[in-house]
Amino acid sequence: MDTKSLMVDIATKLFQQKGYKGAGLNEILKACNITKGALYHHFPNGKEELLIACLQSLNEAITTDIESIFRQHSSTLEAMHATIEKLIMILETEGTIAGYTFSSIVSEMASLSEPVRNACGALYEKIQDIYRNKLIEDGFSIESAASVSLFMTASIEGAMLLCLTQKSADPLKTISKLLPNVLMP
Template sequence: MAGTKDRIIAAGAELFRRNGYAGTGLKQIVSEAGAPFGSLYHFFPGGKEQLGAEVVRTSGLAYIQLFDLFIAPAPDVVSGIEAFFAAGIATLEATGYVEGCPIATVALEVASTNEPLRQATADVFTAWIDAGTEKFAQFGLSREAARTLTITAVNNLEGAFVLCRSLRDTEAMAVAGAATVDVARRLLQERTQL
């Protein structure tokens, strides 16, 4: 069984993903975690803001594993991207459009109002871009092209989650995946023309 701090972080991540940062109360988090309320301030003396920053960093960095899961083992860049976006569609459908990205949800809420949380989301997005750049470069893309492809994939994925959750339809995720594949093909073609 996970320790109390880990359970609080996991509960925070799940609730932020579903309800957003502002829509999640501390009592909800400790209740979901099965933890006494006082333990929250024991582990997070800075309260909800400190907890929020740690949830963002912890859960956000766990998403880096998606590059290892879908991109690294793929036979080629296009297959990896297609699998990546297909997983997004499967997640949305399996969860009734409730699951999205907790990092994007928090970033949209706090980017102009809460500097510590904005910085936490920026740190996570930077880590994603760095990890994706490494994985895509392994397919022979230049670092610049791999970075461009990673930013395209993250932009398209995050935007698609917003639209899909709002529209209750996966069309936006399919379109985002196809657009990312188009960018990948263009970058691969440019590489062969050099």
């Protein structure tokens, strides 16, 4: 793995664990085993530019995973159940689902940095696009699919946060049980 990719990988984990402000620049440098000069070589605008690169990397990883799951299932309901089951499995085996949620970064940085807000927004939009496209395939109108995809994104993101605070998969299980009521065109 090249230095830039390594920095993004390590910094992503630190930002997810500690938030943007909690992950200090020196801590990132030490964890990556790089100098400040190396950081600024790859990210001339510093820590915020690194965060945006991390969010873009998360965007690619999360949406690639969701797209893969959605291609394997014929209906939105089946795909959503499979997605939620995967999240539950990750939570139960790893004790966290940090790789799938970045809400702490959104809440911490969205009002302070327009580029970070835009990077976070792009990820949510991509997830909603995946859901919306599958809903349209299932017979939903474009308008209805847009509303339901927003609802599903917000529900799952909220459920993931509740899972982390409750140290339980129950919120995701509840969402999974309620999906048939939501996914009727």
